[in-house]
Structures are given as C-alpha cells and as structure tokens.
Amino acid sequence: MKGDIAMVDVTRKYVIPGELVSEGKYKNSLNVFRVEDKYYSTRVGMAEITPDSVRVIPLTGPYIPRVDDLVVGKIVDYSAFAWEVDINSCFYAYLPAQNVFGRDYSPARNELTQKFAVGDLIAAKVMAFDRTRDPLLSLSGPGLGKIRQGEVVKISPTKVPRVIGKKGSMIRAVEMGTNCRLTVAQNGLIVISGPTEGIIKAISALRLIEKEAHVADLTQKVQTLLSVKVDEKSESESDGEQEE
Amino acid sequence: MSKKSLVVEHLKRAQMLDVLTKGVRLDGRGLLDYRPITIETGIIEKANGSAKVRIGNTEVIAGVKVQTGAPFEDTPDQGLLIVTAEVLPLASAYAEPGPPNEDAIELARVADRGIRESGVVDLKELCLVKGKNVLAVFIDVSVLNVDGNLFDAVSYAAVAALLSSTMPKYEVTAEGVKDTGKTIPLPVKLTPISITMVLIGNTIIVDPTLDEESVMTARITIASADKNTICAGQKGNPGGFTEEQVMLAIDTAISKGEEIRKMLKKSVGHGKKQK
Amino acid sequence: MSKSSITKLLDAKGVRHDGRKFNELRPVTMKVGVLENADGSAYIEFGKNKIMAAVYGPREVHPKHMSVPDRSVLRCRYHMTPFSTDTRKNPAPSRREIEISKVIREGLEPALILTDYPRTAIEVYLEVLQSDGGSRCASITAASLALADAGINMRDLVVGCAAGKIEGRVVVDLDDVEDKEGEGDMPMAILPNLGQVTLLQLDGRFSRKEFDEAFKLAKDGCMKVYDIQRKALMEKYFGAEETGEQ
Incomplete structure (x- = not known):
C-alpha cells in the first residue's frame, strides 16, 4: 500500500457510525458515507485521513468474502x-x-x-x-x-490484519514465542498446531490482540507476554491491511 | 434455523473424546466440576422476587410474580405455583422467535417438576378463601445466553428468585379479599437443586457446555430436595445409560446438589442484605 | 396500581412527582457487548426500564424465499418478559408488542445500509426485563448500539426520547405514572448527525404551540441520550479514557 510511504501526512482518530470523519474532496474512501463534502463513518473503528483518502479501519463486523482470501x-x-x-x-x-x-x-x-x-x-x-x-x-x-490436527480459534474477522501484523510481524512474534504454527484465515479462524503449552500461550496472545486491537504498541505487548524479541524496529502504530 | 448450523466439527469431537479419557475437559475442568456460578437477586424491582444466574457463559433471569386467582377445582384449599421457561431469540443463533418448541417445553416442565413436586412452597399457606381466592405464584424464567446446561441454570434461577421473593399480605374481610399494602416472605420450605449430567463416550460429566452437549449421547437431570430426597428426574437425548451409570448419576446428584445448595443459599442471603 | 398515592404530577414550583424539572431526563446508563452469543449486543437502563438488545446477522434468510436479491431483510422483535410489568404479562406477543416491533424496525432502517448485505437477514431482538414509560425509545437506542457493535454498516446511530404533556405543561421523558395519568405522549427517535426523524408517534391533545415545544424537548432529550450512547460505544472499543483524537 502506498500509504506506507513515511512522509504521507496521516491524521487518525477513533470514530463510531455517523460521526463526521472529515470534510473536503477525497479520491479514495472506505467505510464512510458521503453527504456532499462531508464524510461520516459507517463503522466503529480507527479513521485514517490522508490528503487524498479517507477511510475507517473497522474494529468489529462480519466477514464478507473477497476473491483470493x-x-x-x-x-x-x-x-x-x-x-x-x-x-x-x-x-x-x-x-x-x-x-x-x-x-x-x-x-x-x-x-x-x-x-x-x-x-x-x-x-x-x-x-x-x-x-x-x-x-x-x-x-x-x-x-x-x-485440516487434520490443531486447535481452531475464532476471532473477529476485522482483527485478522492485526493478528498478521505489518509484513507478518505479529504472526512471527506469536510463532516464535510459542513454537507453534499458525494458519490465519481471513474469515477469522486460526488453526494453531504445535505443543499443548504452546497452543495455550498462543490462544492467550490472540485474545490479547483481539481485545487491544486499537492500541498502538500492541506488538510490544505481545512480545512481552510471550517473552520474545523480534529485532525489526519498524513497528508502526498503523494496522493497515496486510497481505500474507 | 437450518440443521446445517448444528454440524459438529470432527476435529473438536476427537479432541474432546481424547481429553475426557484422561479425566479432564477441554476447558480444564475436572469431570465433576461446575463452571463458575454467579447468582444475583433483587434485580427486577417490579417483580416480587428475581434472580440472574450465570453458569459459565450460560445466563438466565427469573422473576416471581404473586397475584390473586382462583384455585383449581380439585385442590380448592391450595394456591398455585407455575413455572415457565423460555429460550429468548437473543440467547443463541439457533433460538427462534415464536411459540416454544419441544426442547423449550421440556426445559420448562422439568424445571416446574423439580420445584413444584418437591413441595418447595406450602401451597396451603397460599389459600385465602377456600374454593374461591388463592395466591398464584408465577415463576417465569428467560434464557439470555445459551452455552449448555440450561436445565440447571433455569432451576437455580427459579429457586433463587423464590427464596428472595416476598408476597403481598392480604386480609380476608366480610366484603372480600383486601391488599394490606404490606409484604411478607414467601413460605419457601426447601431448596431443590437440579444436577445435569451427560454421557460422552463412556464418561459421565456434570454441567456440560454447548460444545459438550453437541457430542453427548445421553443426558440425565436429577433434582434433590435435601441430602436424602430426590424430587425430579429426566433422561434426555437419544442414547442410554447402564444401570451403574444411573446409580452413579443419583449419587452425584445428591452429593453435588448439597454443595450447590449451600452456595445458592449463601448468595441469596447476601443478595437480601444488599437490598 | 399506585394511582391513589400520587395527587399531582406537577407541583406549584413546576417540579414533577419524582423530583425532576420539565426538561430533565431520568438516569440513563448503557453498556455495549453484554451477550456472548450475539453478533452485537447492548443493555440500557432508562429510569426503571431495563432492556437487553441483541443483533444476529447478516446471515442466511429463513425461510429462503423471504430473501431479497439486492438488500438485507431487517427483522425486529420487541418483547416483554412476564415479570417486567406491574401485573404479570402473558409471554405470548401482544398486539402492542407487534406494533412497537414494527415502528422500531422502521425507525432503525434509515440508519442502516442494507444494500451492502444482499440476500441476507439482520435480526434485532429486544427484551424488556423491566418496563417503565418510554420503553420503545430506550429500546431503539439500545438496538442501534447493538447494530454498531455487530459492525453493520450504518449511516448514523439512532437515538430515542419522548416528550409529553402533564397538568397542561409540556415536559420531556415521561415515566410510567406520567404516561398513564398525563394528557399526552410523543415518543420520537432521530439520527443525531444526519438530523432525520425516524420514529414519531403521538397520542393525546397538543396545540400547535405545544407540539413545537414537545418536538424541541424530545430533540434536546435525544441529543443528551446520544451523548451517553456515544460514550458507551467508545468505552467498549477504545476504553474509558480515550474518546477524542489521538
């Protein structure tokens, strides 16, 4: 996503449905509802406003399939x-x-x-x-x-990008800290396979991510919970949509 | 709801059977452990008595209403005690609005038997004018969230609501029956407690979750009035128990029932003081 | 029931029987995400009203022939528990409950972007655990919170508040006693940001001037309730302290 380029000016705020996100002219928009020049949020989530786009990253909602998911x-x-x-x-x-x-x-x-x-x-x-x-x-x-083995955990589908993390950083942290393999599906189902203690730790990490998906230093918190360190310092507070 | 939504994952069933043979359950409980139970009373001011009970994620609310009415013809000197139970459509993706289905009716009738047949309330004390005016005690239980073992949750909520309930004091005068505006406690004599057990594989467990109920072969609910008396029973689901298993179920219902009876009495007492 | 005990709904100083001023609401609290199984849920206490709202969906429509090719079907059930009223209520839905279910559904619909979920159903269940005056307004407020909690695309929240007339005076938010003994009641629900009226009922006699007053009081009441509604939703998702810009 080109929104990741460091110099782009991004304003963020927490919004709920009906709340005015921004006023003006934008080329791209997501999860907003427009009345003339006013953009209102349609979801509970984090609004991100850049000079040419206004979008809301929702924190709750159903899974709507997309091709290639x-x-x-x-x-x-x-x-x-x-x-x-x-x-x-x-x-x-x-x-x-x-x-x-x-x-x-x-x-x-x-x-x-x-x-x-x-x-x-x-x-x-x-x-x-x-x-x-x-x-x-x-x-x-x-x-x-x-799927022949493993524990299946369900999370809110809107929090899948957060579980994956920037370029897969969150998944890597959880896998390293638990010795488990995670298959994170876009529809909110996660298959965890590995040793039993690892599975239990992985579940608690997933519950933390789900509960605090809006918090900025989440990867840090998860690393502390699992006592692991991922050396990439490029941890961003954004939870934009990541591809696997 | 379509039966498609009730398909059980093979993986889950296999895991459940696997851990049960080791004497534990998927949520870490022992075979005869209940999930955490919380009981709050006095939450609906407009009711004479009320209680909200949670067993794990199963949540029910019960309200008691005491009104005047006419007795049944065959019991002219007794008041009425009526228990109803309803699984509200907000309680589960599989509950539907509309008239209660056979499961909901079974639930209500088992709760009704467990309470009425035990002689929990002395119905003679509810008679005002023989053959004419009696008090009718309605216990209505609504299920708010379904996660297994509705039988016990409904029973505990009904009993806790009764124990915390008052009734209006009536005066019988020459002109008829008059509300004095005062209230007195409901004459509750006993604390019946139901214990529900299910058979999975060859293992009997108490307090099944919805996941466990989805793989059970048979279910049995036994209510005890005190540590020597059982007062209601219901076997459910298309599967059977051996004679030994039935005996084990009765013993478990009595010993486990005693434990929960103490806990329930204690939390109701607590609720009263807070009011 | 308690009719005889209340002599006047409004005293000489304009104070109501429960001590409120003409433009004062009863205490209101709300909580989002209270039921485990529902896709979205909320609980509201509004005066003595205690109401639980749950949303299931969008999901497959049953029976299938009820589905609509280009939008979701919204269903709504307002129901009272038998112990919610002064005299025990029969659990079967009454005509009153069916009508209220309809006006609530039609009051919610303008807020929802149903075309985003074709061939599905969205079901809203409202359970009144204890009733007081204004239960339909409290219900629609809780229902819109549950819909937002379920993450269904919405143009706005919906918030309800009534105005009415007691002792010849227009006041906001009638309770049970005022509703039964007063001269008029006007429940209303609005989309607070888009400024639309989506539920409006009226019974009793209002002059043209009184209607204007009632409308303004109900609208102001809605905005006060919206403030509490908004905070409840923010608290569930962002914690109590974080309600503004980062």
Missing part, C-alpha cells in the same frame, strides 16, 4: 456436484466437486464423501464472489485441503 471452513452438506461450506460469513460457500476430483468428475464414478465428510474442516481459497451469488471455493494451492 484464505478461509477455514466446515463442511456442512453436500450434493452430487459440490460441498457446502460454512465459512463464518453471511453466505455458505460452495466447493465444486470438479475442483477436487478434476475436470472429468462424474457423480456416477466419484463419491464426494470419500474426500470430505460433513463436519470436516478445510482450508480453501475464495475463487469467485460478487454478492449476487454464493462464494465459490478452490483447493488448488499449497497448504489447502483438509
């Missing part, structure tokens, strides 16, 4: 052609059988339950979604497929 979901049903997956969103997602069995999938030959049963957890990518149809999932990609 990594999600963790639960198989809840299946038909002859697809599995239905609960991805912690307002819509159930579909995983087409063709995506798993290949192009020559035939309901006469292949049995869906051989691969995934109702109640199984999977890691998947969102292949298509445009709000007029239910999201489609895909398992093509490294690390995708059935």
Whole structure:
C-alpha cells in the first residue's frame, strides 16, 4: 500500500457510525458515507485521513468474502456436484466437486464423501464472489485441503490484519514465542498446531490482540507476554491491511 | 434455523473424546466440576422476587410474580405455583422467535417438576378463601445466553428468585379479599437443586457446555430436595445409560446438589442484605 | 396500581412527582457487548426500564424465499418478559408488542445500509426485563448500539426520547405514572448527525404551540441520550479514557 510511504501526512482518530470523519474532496474512501463534502463513518473503528483518502479501519463486523482470501471452513452438506461450506460469513460457500476430483468428475464414478465428510474442516481459497451469488471455493494451492490436527480459534474477522501484523510481524512474534504454527484465515479462524503449552500461550496472545486491537504498541505487548524479541524496529502504530 | 448450523466439527469431537479419557475437559475442568456460578437477586424491582444466574457463559433471569386467582377445582384449599421457561431469540443463533418448541417445553416442565413436586412452597399457606381466592405464584424464567446446561441454570434461577421473593399480605374481610399494602416472605420450605449430567463416550460429566452437549449421547437431570430426597428426574437425548451409570448419576446428584445448595443459599442471603 | 398515592404530577414550583424539572431526563446508563452469543449486543437502563438488545446477522434468510436479491431483510422483535410489568404479562406477543416491533424496525432502517448485505437477514431482538414509560425509545437506542457493535454498516446511530404533556405543561421523558395519568405522549427517535426523524408517534391533545415545544424537548432529550450512547460505544472499543483524537 502506498500509504506506507513515511512522509504521507496521516491524521487518525477513533470514530463510531455517523460521526463526521472529515470534510473536503477525497479520491479514495472506505467505510464512510458521503453527504456532499462531508464524510461520516459507517463503522466503529480507527479513521485514517490522508490528503487524498479517507477511510475507517473497522474494529468489529462480519466477514464478507473477497476473491483470493484464505478461509477455514466446515463442511456442512453436500450434493452430487459440490460441498457446502460454512465459512463464518453471511453466505455458505460452495466447493465444486470438479475442483477436487478434476475436470472429468462424474457423480456416477466419484463419491464426494470419500474426500470430505460433513463436519470436516478445510482450508480453501475464495475463487469467485460478487454478492449476487454464493462464494465459490478452490483447493488448488499449497497448504489447502483438509485440516487434520490443531486447535481452531475464532476471532473477529476485522482483527485478522492485526493478528498478521505489518509484513507478518505479529504472526512471527506469536510463532516464535510459542513454537507453534499458525494458519490465519481471513474469515477469522486460526488453526494453531504445535505443543499443548504452546497452543495455550498462543490462544492467550490472540485474545490479547483481539481485545487491544486499537492500541498502538500492541506488538510490544505481545512480545512481552510471550517473552520474545523480534529485532525489526519498524513497528508502526498503523494496522493497515496486510497481505500474507 | 437450518440443521446445517448444528454440524459438529470432527476435529473438536476427537479432541474432546481424547481429553475426557484422561479425566479432564477441554476447558480444564475436572469431570465433576461446575463452571463458575454467579447468582444475583433483587434485580427486577417490579417483580416480587428475581434472580440472574450465570453458569459459565450460560445466563438466565427469573422473576416471581404473586397475584390473586382462583384455585383449581380439585385442590380448592391450595394456591398455585407455575413455572415457565423460555429460550429468548437473543440467547443463541439457533433460538427462534415464536411459540416454544419441544426442547423449550421440556426445559420448562422439568424445571416446574423439580420445584413444584418437591413441595418447595406450602401451597396451603397460599389459600385465602377456600374454593374461591388463592395466591398464584408465577415463576417465569428467560434464557439470555445459551452455552449448555440450561436445565440447571433455569432451576437455580427459579429457586433463587423464590427464596428472595416476598408476597403481598392480604386480609380476608366480610366484603372480600383486601391488599394490606404490606409484604411478607414467601413460605419457601426447601431448596431443590437440579444436577445435569451427560454421557460422552463412556464418561459421565456434570454441567456440560454447548460444545459438550453437541457430542453427548445421553443426558440425565436429577433434582434433590435435601441430602436424602430426590424430587425430579429426566433422561434426555437419544442414547442410554447402564444401570451403574444411573446409580452413579443419583449419587452425584445428591452429593453435588448439597454443595450447590449451600452456595445458592449463601448468595441469596447476601443478595437480601444488599437490598 | 399506585394511582391513589400520587395527587399531582406537577407541583406549584413546576417540579414533577419524582423530583425532576420539565426538561430533565431520568438516569440513563448503557453498556455495549453484554451477550456472548450475539453478533452485537447492548443493555440500557432508562429510569426503571431495563432492556437487553441483541443483533444476529447478516446471515442466511429463513425461510429462503423471504430473501431479497439486492438488500438485507431487517427483522425486529420487541418483547416483554412476564415479570417486567406491574401485573404479570402473558409471554405470548401482544398486539402492542407487534406494533412497537414494527415502528422500531422502521425507525432503525434509515440508519442502516442494507444494500451492502444482499440476500441476507439482520435480526434485532429486544427484551424488556423491566418496563417503565418510554420503553420503545430506550429500546431503539439500545438496538442501534447493538447494530454498531455487530459492525453493520450504518449511516448514523439512532437515538430515542419522548416528550409529553402533564397538568397542561409540556415536559420531556415521561415515566410510567406520567404516561398513564398525563394528557399526552410523543415518543420520537432521530439520527443525531444526519438530523432525520425516524420514529414519531403521538397520542393525546397538543396545540400547535405545544407540539413545537414537545418536538424541541424530545430533540434536546435525544441529543443528551446520544451523548451517553456515544460514550458507551467508545468505552467498549477504545476504553474509558480515550474518546477524542489521538
């Protein structure tokens, strides 16, 4: 994101729905509602105002799928052609059988339950979604497929960027401090695998991040909790959207 | 709500069975440990008695209303005691508005039996004019948040609300029944306590969470009136208990019940003093 | 019930039966995020009113044929517990509760950007644990907090407050006694930043001049309640001390 360039002038403030964030002309906006030149927040969160953009980073809200998101979901049903997956969103997602069995999938030959049963957890990518149809999932990609072990923790989907941290710094701190591996899905589900004590520590770290997502020196706090030190000093108070 | 939302994760079920064989539970409790219980009384000023009970994240509120009414024809010298329970739609993603379903009706009826059948209130003391005017005690319980073991939460809230309740003092004169404007304590004789246990694998645990209830094979609720008397029972869910398991359940209900009875009496007493 | 004990709703000095001035609200407290299972929740005490609000959604619509292709369906249920009133209330929804559910839903709808969640349902549940005058105003205030807590896109919060007439005088925020024995009640809800009226009901007799007075008192009352509402939401998300710019 180009907002990261050090010299850009950013004003930040805490806002709630209906609150005036800024007045003026902006090229880009996010989670705001415009009346003439006035921009009002539509969410509870942190407003960031730069000379050409006004946006609110929400602290609470549902998961709305986006193409290419990594999600963790639960198989809840299946038909002859697809599995239905609960991805912690307002819509159930579909995983087409063709995506798993290949192009020559035939309901006469292949049995869906051989691969995934109702109640199984999977890691998947969102292949298509445009709000007029239910999201489609895909398992093509490294690390995708059935989740066989680990503890699954649910956090607010809006706090996922904070859990990942700037360029993955937060995840690294938690992984280093707990000897666990974390798979953080955009829909707010996190799979933790590793030793039991590590899992317990990781859960407490995640709860801290969730509770204090608006606090500036959060990575510091997490490092103290887990008694680890990540040497990058480039810790910013911003929690802009990070890619994994 | 569609049944899709009730699908249990295989991973969770496997983990639960695994830890139970080691004698502990996923939240760190022992098999016969309750989650933390809090009881507040006197929270609804407009009710004659009220209580809010939390067992872990399960939260219920109960209110007692005492009104005059007519007795049932077959018990002309007795007052009425009516317990209702409702899982409010705000309590869970799976509760729906509308008339109560069979689970909600079972919940209310088990609570009603546990309280009424134990003889908790001397109904004869609620009679004003035989065959004509009696006092009716309504205990209405609303579930605010569901996280398993609603049976016990509803029962403790109902009993705590009763124990903290007053009733209006009536005078019977030649012209009829008159409210004196004074209140007296409700004649509560006993403190019935229900204990709910579920069977998961071959293990019996008390006070199941919603996660635990989602993998249980059978459930049993036993209420005791004191340390020698059981006063209500209900087996639930499509699964069975062995004879030994039933005996174990009864013993557990009595010993655990005694523990919770003391705690409940203490917190109600405390609530009264604060008022 | 207690009718006989109250002789006058307003004394010679213009003090109301509970000691308030004509433009004074009853004590109000609010708390956000009080129920574990709900996607958003809030609790309000407004005088003797004690009301719990919960929001579920956006989520799949049941039954499915009720879904709308380009927007979310907002549903609302206002309900009173049997022990919330002076005389026990039958738990089945009354006509009064159904009407209030409707006006609250229609009062919330202008604040919500429902087109952001097509083919879904957003459900608002209000449970009156204890009722007093002005329960619909307190309910809509709590409901909008629960919606903000659920993180649903909103143009504004919604805040409610009533005005009414007692002993020929226009006053703000009637309690139970004033509502029953007074000459008029006018519940109102507004979008405080966008300045829209989204709920307005009136019963009783008001002259044109009295209506203007009542409208102004209700609006001022709403803005006072908004201040408390805003603080409750800020406190949940940013802690008590941090309510301004960083």
